[in-house]
Amino acid sequence: MTGDSPRVSGADPEHVEALVAAQAPLPPIIVQRSTMQVIDGLHRLSAARLRGDDKICVVFFDGDEAEAFxxxxxxxxxxxxxxxxxERKLATRRIIASHPQWSDRMIASVAGLAPGTVATIRRQTQDVPTAQTARIGQDGRVRPINIAEGRRLAGQLIAENPGLSLRQIARAAAISPETARDVRNRMLRGEDPMPKSRTRKQAGGAAAHETEPRDFTVPAVRTVLERTPVQHRTAVVERLRADPALRFSETGRALLRLLNVYTISAQNWEEIIDNVPPHCGGIVARLANECAGMWAEFATRLEHKVVESA
Structure with a gap:
């Protein structure tokens, strides 16, 4: 049966007729296993019925109503x-309500809107919780909504506890280790923890929370895992697993296997670290760093590809 579709106007008869006339094999539709409702493929299902087909390929999705939407x-x-x-704007309002912890860019990537449009819709939505201090970005990393507050707190921690490591400061202030390093270096030079460009923007009336901070540094693994709940990371990967374009291609399945590491919990990572034999530690650390470099290059090239195809 048809599900809770974001397509308010229902199926487009002309598009259905075009699918019927093409006489090409129809790609699988996506169905929520628990309810048997169609998540994606309303036009393909209608075309199959008009063709007189008694079967259609299905990809099952295991998730709740919000994730299905x-x-x-x-x-x-x-x-x-x-x-x-x-329809995309209406869907965005609903996603903001069900996933308020997602950043504007994260929601924009799902809804096909500009991040600025999502930010405007978020401000117009009255029933969204306002007590959040951080959001999950498109890459799955958690970033503070107000980077100025994170820097201020980091400066206070450094002043009160000069012996704290960058990782400890970053974790406590919800910023990246590199941002914590920048704050510490500025304080050592006697400068304000906040860069002048940001200070001028805030003085001119631009609210810090209206612009999501851009942090291209790669934080330490433990910091990322502790700040990003495993259920959120798993949900991101599960959405990708439900995508037929990935599931039904060899390269897609290879990518999904690589992304399995993203769903490992912080506790399991700690157990792995604790059980690496001392005589292998150096080699494993070097390989891990090389893997991080490969992923960083992969992410950069993929981001460029997305920008060029936009």
Whole structure:
């Protein structure tokens, strides 16, 4: 049966007729296993019925209603008949309500809108909790909404406890270790922890929380895992696993296998670290650093590809 679709206007008869006339094999539709509702593939299902087909390929999705809706929106912005701008904005309001911890860029990547548009919709939404101090970005990392507050707190911690490590400061202030390093270096030079450019913007009336901080540094593994709940990381990977474009290609399945490491909990990472034999520690650390470099290069090239295709 058809599910809770972001396509307010329902199926487009012309698009259905075009699918029927093409007489090509229809890609699998996505169905929520627990409810048997169609998440993605309403037009394909209608076309199959008009063709007189008694079967259609299905990819099952295991997740709750909110995650199913997110997948439906994401699927309808990446292939098939796109959602209208009005439908994407309505979907964005619902995603903000169900996933307030997601950053504007994260939601924008799902809904197919500009991050600024998502930010505007978020400000207009009255029933969204306002007590958040951080949000989960498109890359799964947690960043503070107000970077100025994180720097201020880091400066206070450094002044009161000069012996704290950068990792300890970063974890306590919800900033990256490199940001903590910058704050410490500025204080050693007798400068304000906040860069002048940011200070001028705030003095001119630009609220710090209206612009998501951009942090391109790679934080320590432990810091990332402690600040990003494993259920959130797992949800991101599960959404990718439900994408037919990845599941039904060899390279896609290889990528999903690599991304399994993203779902390991902080506790399991600690157990792995504790059980690496001392005589292997140096080699494993070097390989881990090389892997981090490969992933960083992979991310950079992929981001460039996304920008070029936009």
């Amino acid at each position: 997110v997948l439906a929106v994401e699927s309808n912005t990446t292939h098939g008949l796109p959602l209208t701008t009005a």
